[in-house]
Amino acid sequence: MYSHSQQILVKRSSYAIGVVGLSILFFIALQWLLPSVLWLSLCFLFLTASVALYTFQLYYNKPIGIKNNFIESQSLTNRGAIGILLGFVLTGFYCCLYWYPELLGKGTTMNSGLIALFDPLSFALKKQQASEWFVYGVLYTFAILIFGIKFIIKYWGNRYQMYRTISVIFFQIIFAFLLPEFMLRMNLPYNDLKNMWPLNYYFFDSWNVGNLFNAGFLGKLMFYWGIAMIFIISPVLTYLYGKRWYCSWVCGCGGLAETAGDPFRQLSDKSIKAWRLERILIYSILLLAIIMTIGVIYTSRTGLEYLAGISTATLRSWYGFLIGAVFSGVIGVGFYPILGSRVWCRFGCPMAAILGIQQRFFSRFRITTNSGQCISCGNCSKYCEMGIDVRSYAQRGENIVRASCVGCGICASVCPRGVLKLENDGTNVLDRLNKTKTSFIKESEIQRIR
Ligand code: SF4
Ligand code: SF4
Numbered sequence: 489m490y491s492h493s494q495q496i497l498v499k500r501s502s503y504a505i506g507v508v509g510l511s512i513l514f515f516i517a518l519q520w521l522l523p524s525v526l527w528l529s530l531c532f533l534f535l536t537a538s539v540a541l542y543t544f545q546l547y548y549n550k551p552i553g554i555k556n557n558f559i560e561s562q563s564l565t566n567r568g569a570i571g572i573l574l575g576f577v578l579t580g581f582y583c584c585l586y587w588y589p590e591l592l593g594k595g596t597t598m599n600s601g602l603i604a605l606f607d608p609l610s611f612a613l614k615k616q617q618a619s620e621w622f623v624y625g626v627l628y629t630f631a632i633l634i635f636g637i638k639f640i641i642k643y644w645g646n647r648y649q650m651y652r653t654i655s656v657i658f659f660q661i662i663f664a665f666l667l668p669e670f671m672l673r674m675n676l677p678y679n680d681l682k683n684m685w686p687l688n689y690y691f692f693d694s695w696n697v698g699n700l701f702n703a704g705f706l707g708k709l710m711f712y713w714g715i716a717m718i719f720i721i722s723p724v725l726t727y728l729y730g731k732r733w734y735c736s737w738v739c740g741c742g743g744l745a746e747t748a749g750d751p752f753r754q755l756s757d758k759s760i761k762a763w764r765l766e767r768i769l770i771y772s773i774l775l776l777a778i779i780m781t782i783g784v785i786y787t788s789r790t791g792l793e794y795l796a797g798i799s800t801a802t803l804r805s806w807y808g809f810l811i812g813a814v815f816s817g818v819i820g821v822g823f824y825p826i827l828g829s830r831v832w833c834r835f836g837c838p839m840a841a842i843l844g845i846q847q848r849f850f851s852r853f854r855i856t857t858n859s860g861q862c863i864s865c866g867n868c869s870k871y872c873e874m875g876i877d878v879r880s881y882a883q884r885g886e887n888i889v890r891a892s893c894v895g896c897g898i899c900a901s902v903c904p905r906g907v908l909k910l911e912n913d914g915t916n917v918l919d920r921l922n923k924t925k926t927s928f929i930k931e932s933e934i935q936r937i938r
Contacts, residue, residue, distance in 0.1 A: 509534030730853025732895025749829025859885030
């Protein structure tokens with residue numbers, strides 16, 4: 489047990505340690521400190537210690553259950569000054585990453601500043617100096633790992649939340665980060681095997697197909713794996729489990745939204761207007777991705793630059809700029825503290841659009857509701873990061889089969905009455921995952937009494 493004043497002290501200490509860790513990055517970016525392995529290690533050490541202490545003071549000795557206390561009154565999580573400042577910092581970082589990497593220290597022959605700080609790690613993994621994307625990959629993976637652990641502690645006891653978070657951490661570290669870096673070390677093309685078209689919008693670009701086919705048997709295998717993901721693996725898994733198999737268990741964008749973005753999930757807009765905008769935007773972007781890809785394939789097959797009077801190269805580069813960089817990166821992550829954590833997944837991701845259509849019309853997945861138990865508290869709607877007004881379905885006792893639902897299960901987890909159940913054709917996933925534990929406790933209890 490520890491007192492309130494001790495809790496405040498631990499909280500402030502966690503802030504102070506975090507500021508020291510971030511200051512190291514900041515000073516190195518400004519070239520006031522020389523990059524070295526020591527600074528890199530200290531920076532990660534301080535940031536890890538900061539999140540660990542913060543998590544400790546938030547959840548230590550608290551009863552099992554969902555802990556979202558004070559979320560409305562904190563400046564960071566309620567679009568206050570700190571939240572807006574964080575939004576600016578993240579947006580600025582993304583702008584540098586995409587368009588001004590030299591500000592981060594990218595050099596033609598030698599790096600400096602922030603990017604040079606990651607050179608030793610890059611050399612150790614792939615025998616090449618770091619790029620801005622390597623730095624981004626390390627920070628992204630680190631964020632999913634430490635905030636993922638925080639998320640697991642927050643939802644401790646809820647196996648669905650724990651397992652799917654372990655899953656996104658695993659896929660991010662192994663599939664999105666380590667494997668592609670080792671592939672580069674082995675002179676194979678960079679490839680994130682869990683990333684598929686149209687999220688991976690450059691998959692059919694002639695340079696990518698050429699790289700894969702020039703890389704021998706393994707390269708060809710990666711190409712056919714990508715095709716199988718689009719046409720076989722993804723539709724089958726979506727039929728069986730809904731789009732959550734990808735959006736909440738595998739995808740890196742979803743992984744960051746669920747872990748680092750968790751404190752901002754309640755900021756999603758639940759209005760009908762936002763739902764309308766969501767449908768217009770996401771399906772328009774999907775259409776654009778399809779047209780752009782047809783254009784790219786057409787040009788690579790025929791050598792002709794124009795399709796129906798449109799330059800396929802110009803369309804491809806505008807798509808990369810507007811959707812690949814501005815929407816998915818700058819707005820998608822930079823706006824977490826302002827628009828909520830799944831802005832990209834909800835309004836922009838063409839992959840989510842395809843999975844959503846499959847989920848809506850050809851999937852066994854649904855969220856069932858028991859209106860008799862609902863007390864209309866609104867927790868479910870409030871914490872739905874996709875802006876779904878879950879309560880209105882629960883009040884009517886209607887199943888939720890929405891294209892946008894990513895199956896994160898938070899609505900069911902925060903419901904105090906057990907109204908909502910994630911089901912695959914009558915099989916309750918939450919119950920099944922949690923049953924193992926319950927029956928084990930009952931069994932051991934029976935043994936003890938006997
Ligand atoms: S959280 Fe549960 S009880 Fe509250 S409104 Fe939603 S379904 Fe009803
Ligand atoms: S409806 Fe529930 S499971 Fe679906 S996205 Fe919203 S909170 Fe997650």
